[in-house]
Amino acid sequence: MTSDPTTEVPRDEAGQTLLQKRVDRRRALGILLGGAAAGTSAVAACAPVSAMTPESKEAKLLAWREYIKGNYRTMTEAERAETIARLERLAELKRGVDVTIQSTGAQPGVVFGYGFNISKCKGFRSCVEACINENNLDRRAATQYIRIFEMEDGVIDFDHADATFQHEVPAEGHFYIGTQCFQCADPPCVKVCPVGATWQEPDGITVVDYDWCIGCRYCMAACPYWARRFNWDEPEVPAAELNTNQHYLGNRARKAGVVEKCHFCIHRTRKGQLPACAEACPTGARVFGNLLDPNSEIRWVLANKRIFRLKEDLKIEPRFWYFTD
Amino acid sequence: MRFGRVLTALACVALLGTSSACREREGTAKGDRAELGTQPGAPVPDAARAQQDSVVATRVDTAVSPGALGTVPAAPVDLWHGPGDRPFEVALRTGDPASAMSRRFGRITLRTSLRTRAADLGQYPCTSCHLGRRIVLADDRVADAHQNITVVHPQQTGGTCSTCHAADNVELLALKSGERATLDHTYRLCAQCHFSQAEAWAAGAHGKRLDGWQGRRVLMGCADCHDPHQPALEPRIPFRAPRIERIRGSGK
Amino acid sequence: MHLKPFVLTALDSATSGGRRYHVWMGGLTLIMLVGAYAYSLQLRYGLGVTGMNDHVSWGLYISNFTFLVGLAAAAMMLVLPAYILKDVDFGRAVLMAEAVAVAALVMCLAFVVVDIGNPLGGWHLMPGIGFLNWPRSLLAWDVLVLNGYLALNLAIPFYILYSRFSGRQPDKRKYIPWMYIAVMWAVSIHLVTAFLLAGLPARPFWNTALLGPRFLASAFTAGPAFVILLLWFIRRETEYKISEGAFAKLALITTVAAQINLVMLGSELFYKFYSPTHHGINARYLFFGLDGHNALVPWIWTAIALSTVATIALMIHPVRRNPRWLIPACAALFVGIWIEKGIGLVVPGFVPSPLGEIVEYTPSLVELGVTAGIWALGMFVLTVLVRVALPIELGDVRSPYIDERRVTTIVRPRSSRPPRADVRPVRTR
Numbered sequence A: 001m002t003s004d005p006t007t008e009v010p011r012d013e014a015g016q017t018l019l020q021k022r023v024d025r026r027r028a029l030g031i032l033l034g035g036a037a038a039g040t041s042a043v044a045a046c047a048p049v050s051a052m053t054p055e056s057k058e059a060k061l062l063a064w065r066e067y068i069k070g071n072y073r074t075m076t077e078a079e080r081a082e083t084i085a086r087l088e089r090l091a092e093l094k095r096g097v098d099v100t101i102q103s104t105g106a107q108p109g110v111v112f113g114y115g116f117n118i119s120k121c122k123g124f125r126s127c128v129e130a131c132i133n134e135n136n137l138d139r140r141a142a143t144q145y146i147r148i149f150e151m152e153d154g155v156i157d158f159d160h161a162d163a164t165f166q167h168e169v170p171a172e173g174h175f176y177i178g179t180q181c182f183q184c185a186d187p188p189c190v191k192v193c194p195v196g197a198t199w200q201e202p203d204g205i206t207v208v209d210y211d212w213c214i215g216c217r218y219c220m221a222a223c224p225y226w227a228r229r230f231n232w233d234e235p236e237v238p239a240a241e242l243n244t245n246q247h248y249l250g251n252r253a254r255k256a257g258v259v260e261k262c263h264f265c266i267h268r269t270r271k272g273q274l275p276a277c278a279e280a281c282p283t284g285a286r287v288f289g290n291l292l293d294p295n296s297e298i299r300w301v302l303a304n305k306r307i308f309r310l311k312e313d314l315k316i317e318p319r320f321w322y323f324t325d
Numbered sequence B: 001m002r003f004g005r006v007l008t009a010l011a012c013v014a015l016l017g018t019s020s021a022c023r024e025r026e027g028t029a030k031g032d033r034a035e036l037g038t039q040p041g042a043p044v045p046d047a048a049r050a051q052q053d054s055v056v057a058t059r060v061d062t063a064v065s066p067g068a069l070g071t072v073p074a075a076p077v078d079l080w081h082g083p084g085d086r087p088f089e090v091a092l093r094t095g096d097p098a099s100a101m102s103r104r105f106g107r108i109t110l111r112t113s114l115r116t117r118a119a120d121l122g123q124y125p126c127t128s129c130h131l132g133r134r135i136v137l138a139d140d141r142v143a144d145a146h147q148n149i150t151v152v153h154p155q156q157t158g159g160t161c162s163t164c165h166a167a168d169n170v171e172l173l174a175l176k177s178g179e180r181a182t183l184d185h186t187y188r189l190c191a192q193c194h195f196s197q198a199e200a201w202a203a204g205a206h207g208k209r210l211d212g213w214q215g216r217r218v219l220m221g222c223a224d225c226h227d228p229h230q231p232a233l234e235p236r237i238p239f240r241a242p243r244i245e246r247i248r249g250s251g252k
Numbered sequence C: 001m002h003l004k005p006f007v008l009t010a011l012d013s014a015t016s017g018g019r020r021y022h023v024w025m026g027g028l029t030l031i032m033l034v035g036a037y038a039y040s041l042q043l044r045y046g047l048g049v050t051g052m053n054d055h056v057s058w059g060l061y062i063s064n065f066t067f068l069v070g071l072a073a074a075a076m077m078l079v080l081p082a083y084i085l086k087d088v089d090f091g092r093a094v095l096m097a098e099a100v101a102v103a104a105l106v107m108c109l110a111f112v113v114v115d116i117g118n119p120l121g122g123w124h125l126m127p128g129i130g131f132l133n134w135p136r137s138l139l140a141w142d143v144l145v146l147n148g149y150l151a152l153n154l155a156i157p158f159y160i161l162y163s164r165f166s167g168r169q170p171d172k173r174k175y176i177p178w179m180y181i182a183v184m185w186a187v188s189i190h191l192v193t194a195f196l197l198a199g200l201p202a203r204p205f206w207n208t209a210l211l212g213p214r215f216l217a218s219a220f221t222a223g224p225a226f227v228i229l230l231l232w233f234i235r236r237e238t239e240y241k242i243s244e245g246a247f248a249k250l251a252l253i254t255t256v257a258a259q260i261n262l263v264m265l266g267s268e269l270f271y272k273f274y275s276p277t278h279h280g281i282n283a284r285y286l287f288f289g290l291d292g293h294n295a296l297v298p299w300i301w302t303a304i305a306l307s308t309v310a311t312i313a314l315m316i317h318p319v320r321r322n323p324r325w326l327i328p329a330c331a332a333l334f335v336g337i338w339i340e341k342g343i344g345l346v347v348p349g350f351v352p353s354p355l356g357e358i359v360e361y362t363p364s365l366v367e368l369g370v371t372a373g374i375w376a377l378g379m380f381v382l383t384v385l386v387r388v389a390l391p392i393e394l395g396d397v398r399s400p401y402i403d404e405r406r407v408t409t410i411v412r413p414r415s416s417r418p419p420r421a422d423v424r425p426v427r428t429r
């Protein structure tokens, strides 16, 4: 019933050959450099003979192969499988955790959309908590993709909103409005990336290849909704709290110096589940669904509710609508 | 091969649906305690349990991987349809108190004021006092016996217990039409006044859809989130606030 | 054939000098070492050791970068009158200006490298093995134009100096076309850098059509001002004669550009403050502070005061002609624009964030160390280049292998002293 979704990623023939060439050249270079590196490491290994355990040797080699790999988008299926196998093995070697990394592709005929009911949100931040756990967000830097703003009744004004409220909610005379990545149809962050490390998938999710990103943070400057986060330090997630159900373009381990963002829980939503935030919301303020399905909940909201989006004037078509009861 | 499995799954779902619907109808018709006793608190009959389990087991292999849905039995909703006139289901809670006590979504435990009415009722069944007797509100013993209930909603609306509860069996809901509904089908009662909410609920803009955006559509019932006697969600201290300033790495 | 002596001579020129020269170079080396240490910390612990954060995601590094691109561009644009309009007075300034351009570019690239979170992934930018998102990403454009510009600025002076060194007159047909390209390229590097910021509707503070022209105007102010400072220093310290005329012309360019710059700044302020919209909120933060957050307020007013006073001073002819005033005025302009176009341009773009949150930015010690190190590197490069170029320009050194019979054009020494055939560095006083 489920055909392999990864094969459904549309590929254009000419582009494929072009990318193939690129990959081949890189592979050749990798082999060359790899040989050189192996040589040097052999020399280095001679000095402290006992220092190198087979595990650390394997980890080094895997890390090197990871270093010279290409952009996820240009990889063939085989290469994707290889890098995933390497990453899983590295997680085991380095952290002793057994993770599963998916490469599930987009379902055909699906573009995700999100609705947020500002009449319903009570500012509990259950979504924030769920997101942190689900997506292995850096605990030390306390990274959060979702921001919930507390606003005074009567006006939507982010300048005077408070995202750091810490009192019993809902507060009298206030309402709450949440932001995260809005998965714009015309994402300005994708346009600016100098290395093409971030792109929009066919189901509308803008993803980041954490291993290809060079960390220039141009995309952070380009995002009008402040949706991107940077790993200023090596991110830390206690092994016990790690979500081992991962996706290459989603919640797998990030490293210091690269950018990350909300990906609508790509590892869940591509399998038909709700994003963690929508599932955790105790008030039902979050509506998620397929925009291309006229019978989906999100389409009903768009057709029957008063809706608005933030910064419509930018014409980047965020796929995240606010609505009221 | 796959197709066969799906068929089995569908058959199971259908079976479960009809069986619970049957139970419901029987309960509504007779309204007697002996019949209802199998639902709240009491262990689910083995056959029904086996059916549920087979549903769980089969669903693993279908395209939509199971989340909460795998553990929640559901019954089809009459009278209401989802977007595109599509039928949908409502989660059944009274039959499985374990699943009703706390809701785990993935790795998170949902901390709503989920009311597990029927499970509590099992400890001290309403019918031990109320069966066959009329409710007399003026009686002081009413307040004493219901200390765990804050009656905000009935007071606000000028209602009494019997506005919603069947006068002769508090575990059943009395509809205006004279019909009765079990506690799983609260939406039938609530929708009598809150029709616009009910419409939004059926369409997906109010309440929660369980499990996924794809596949079977199962909604949580009204009383899964709202305490019917005090329907506003309880205020609470939110999950920790973001740190606006970045915490410097330990590297320094 | 003359390459080996050229390199040797260059090395010799760069490494020999008076005590002050050695103290200067030693000091720079020391600062560079401090910078290298600071950068090693950053490499080890990540960019977390800087003062940047998710709100202010670019800081001191990119601030210096935008400023220095201007310096690089402006220096080259001085070439236009010199080589193409054959302004002899100016000619002498030009080689120095090119040295400034090269040094500024080296600093630019260094600032970009240290700002990058994953510098080991730098090869991802390389077309062929990596993927350069050109022409969509303005940053990809910037990578291309900056490197191209660096190549041009290395190649042209090298050709000229090498020709002189080997006793030939540089062939105009060979380098003038490249000169034209370089001049246009200079404009482009600065416009591209401005567009890099101006092309982001997410940041209304930058998203203005005036940003490109403003960049050019401020570059034309800070660039010549810096060249004036450099030439004045060279004139004081060496025997390289730079005429009053060159100074006058440079000062005039500086003055006019400074005036234009102020006019543009004024219209920007008018636009932002006369009918304040939400888009002016970053400017309000910069100039007046927001809700008690006012880290940048003293800086920007210092910058404006420096630029205004210096511009007014330069507009008075006697003041401009007197080095006693010209030099401090140029220094003031340089510093003023460094603030205005560096920290004063980059940081307020991020404060408040697009969602209205205010997080202020203070550079950390590591960041300051790296920045100082890169500036020291730039000054080092500049000094070396000037040291190598000067004696060749002066005719003090020439290749020992010059076949005198084949020299068609006698290289006229530019200094008043007779040419010497031996390889000797310029003596500093």
Ligand code: SF4
Pocket (backbone or CB within 6 Å): A192, A193, A194, A195, A196, A197, A198, A208, A212, A213, A214, A215, A216, A217, A218, A219, A220, A258, A259
């Ligand atoms: S930070 Fe990474 S994803 Fe963002 S623009 Fe730079 S390279 Fe691309």
